[in-house]
Amino acid sequence: MATAVDPAFAGREYPATAPYSVGREKIREFAVAVGASHPAHHDLVAARGLGYPDLVAPPTFAVVIAQRAEQQYVADPDAGIDFSRVVHADETFTHHRPIVAGDELATVLHVDSVTQRAGISMVTTRCELFAVDAEGGDPGEHVATVTSSLVVRGEDS
Numbered sequence: 672m673a674t675a676v677d678p679a680f681a682g683r684e685y686p687a688t689a690p691y692s693v694g695r696e697k698i699r700e701f702a703v704a705v706g707a708s709h710p711a712h713h714d715l716v717a718a719r720g721l722g723y724p725d726l727v728a729p730p731t732f733a734v735v736i737a738q739r740a741e742q743q744y745v746a747d748p749d750a751g752i753d754f755s756r757v758v759h760a761d762e763t764f765t766h767h768r769p770i771v772a773g774d775e776l777a778t779v780l781h782v783d784s785v786t787q788r789a790g791i792s793m794v795t796t797r798c799e800l801f802a803v804d805a806e807g808g809d810p811g812e813h814v815a816t817v818t819s820s821l822v823v824r825g826e827d828s
Contacts, residue, residue, distance in 0.1 A: 676751045676792035676823050678785040685743045685780040690803040691736045693774040698726045705729055718771075725772035730764050737798035737817035740778035744796065752794075752823055760793070761820040767813050775803040776814060783818075790825035 695715070702712035707729040710717035718726050745752050770776070781797040796819050802812040 680750050680782045681785045683782045687777040687779050688740045690775040690777050693772055695726050695772040698728045698772055701732050702729050723771055728770040733764055733815045733817050736776055740780040740798045756824040758822040760822050763818045765816040776800050777803045792823040794821045
């Protein structure tokens, strides 16, 4: 029996994730998977020729990092999310700078809203991605924001 999504989670902020190390091969693999053929995603010389320090991730690569943070919420048994009933409704990306190979990024997850109507729950999460200071691990430069909307179908949906 599916449990209802707990609306009390709206407004919750989860602790920053452990840093995610952005690697060249991960960027290349993701670029191939999404059909991003720009040389800056695949060729280090091309990326550096464009002024980047390393390979540049396609803009949607941020979802790889954001989903690690969202797992904190989805896996929380008190949240009441049955992932087998989740439909991804929308996702937006706001980049403050490109993600490049060599970045160490931590993410802070916010549950912005939980709305329930007609047997479904609409959940909006926001993941703030920050560069991590190599010495102290402190969040530094704000790199990107990933906002996701999920529909969680109720038992009768």
